[in-house]
Amino acid sequence: MHKQIISTALSVVISASFLGSFPRTDSRSAAADTAMREITTMELVKDMGIGINLGNTLEACGDWIADVDRQWGDGVLSPQDYETAWGSPVITQQMIQGMADEGFGVVRVPVAWSNLIGEGYKISPEYDARVHEIVDWIICAKMYCIINIHWDGGWVNSFPDNKDECMRRYETMWTQIADSFKDYSDYLMFESQNEELGWEKVWNPWGGTEGKAESYALVNEINQKFVDVVRSSGGNNPKRHLLISGYNTGFDRTCDPLFKMPDDPAGRMAVSVHYYSPPGFAILEDEDAEWAKTRSTWGTDEDFRELNSNMDMMKNGYIDKGIPVIIGEYGCPTKGKEPDSVRLFLTSVCRAAYERQLCPVLWSTPGGHYDRDNCRMADQELKKNLNEISGFKPQQPTEPTTVTEPEPQVLSGDVNNDGSVNVADLVALQQFLLGAGIIEKTEAADLCEDRIIDIYDLILLRRLLIKA
Structure with missing residues (x-):
């Protein structure tokens, strides 16, 4: 089994508190963030x-x-x-x-x-x-x-x-x-x-x-x-x-x-x-x-x-x-x-x-x-x-980078693979999305469980840590 990964470079400065909004690539690309668009x-x-x-x-x-x-x-x-x-x-x-x-x-x-x-x-x-x-x-x-x-x-x-x-x-x-x-x-x-x-x-x-x-x-x-x-x-x-x-x-x-x-x-x-x-x-x-x-x-x-x-x-x-x-x-x-x-x-x-x-x-x-x-x-x-x-047309799968999915059980949110979920994982996931890092256990970063690692996973991880 292989894991699909899409790493998107985000040209934005994200505040240390991670409470800022994120850029959009289309009208639905940041559905889960906290931004309000200037649309009627x-x-x-x-x-x-x-x-x-x-x-x-x-x-x-x-x-x-x-x-x-x-x-x-x-x-x-x-x-x-x-x-x-x-x-x-x-x-x-x-x-x-x-x-x-x-x-x-x-x-x-x-x-x-x-x-x-x-x-x-x-x-x-x-x-x-x-x-x-x-x-x-x-x-x-x-x-x-x-x-x-x-x-x-x-x-x-x-x-x-x-x-x-x-x-x-x-x-x-x-x-x-x-x-x-x-x-x-x-x-x-x-x-x-x-x-x-x-x-x-x-x-x-x-x-x-x-x-x-x-x-x-x-x-x-x-x-x-x-x-x-x-x-x-x-x-x-x-x-x-x-x-x-x-x-x-x-x-x-x-x-x-x-x-x-x-x-x-x-x-x-x-x-x-x-x-x-x-x-x-x-x-x-x-x-x-x-x-x-x-x-x-x-x-x-x-x-x-x-x-x-x-x-x-x-x-x-x-x-x-x-x-x-x-x-x-x-x-x-x-x-x-x-x-x-x-x-x-x-x-x-x-x-x-x-x-x-x-x-x-x-x-x-x-x-x-x-x-x-x-x-x-x-x-x-x-x-x-x-x-x-x-006019809806099902999205065709992209050609992603693939890595072999690990065999052991994975802790969701444990992006840096240290056995716990904390702010260090949020930093690791942010760096990955900015193109400045790698993720060994990709399944741990896929909080949305949609086989894609993107901004939505970062948002859910942030909410998980806030609730904790």
């Missing part, structure tokens, strides 16, 4: 390409999880107990890398921060650390990452009834999240909420206009609070690109004049909407509901007219006014659906969005469109279609 949010969203959700994973929640663990587990809840509760395997770096290899440029990570939460809405350090780990893997794979407060047990639904307490909880949680991730680069985006901002108990969209202004005003107030908290949290957050949840993330409701984007001194915001239309195909599986009849096929002329009309609505209402749009979720089930229609629907939604400069992010859950066990798209024809839309 529109440019950043365009650079994302197309994306995928890590759905039904870190946002999995429910009191029953603790009950099951008490009865069948060890009685001590861990982040992995929640992570796997809705059917996901424990996420690995290989699963995340597979998303990048399949052509995705951004991963949206829904999070239920209330899992393991402490008194005073103190977010669990263990849960926060697990989110950090997955975010790091995403950015190390040269993809953008979006994190949010997702459904999170549904407490957001209580805003109209208990506004002060819910706002306190919202502000307290975002204060902690923003502080925890404040030093991340602009490859990390914060999203204000999922799709719960908008309450039928206040305004019934199918029953007139009573309460409509009040419901919209509360949505706008929550989104403004989000921006204010993040902008005042220090680090890179005053310039971080933010994603603002539309009214129930619906196309038509977010385009309503009553919905307002927050005031933002940085002017770095995009709006988030979701696309599940027609619901009989995109939401229901094989059983009817009171509000829709299930459909197994999609692709009529009327279906395409509806799709294009909706996408034009967002383009005219936001893109043409200089406000970027991320479709944070779009998708459909596979149960009860004709496979060709599933492929046609997902391809058509992605194309219609992408051609109008909207960033489409596929909703994918365990057993869904992305096969987490094999780290590849379940439907390779769909993958081909999506790659054609985004």
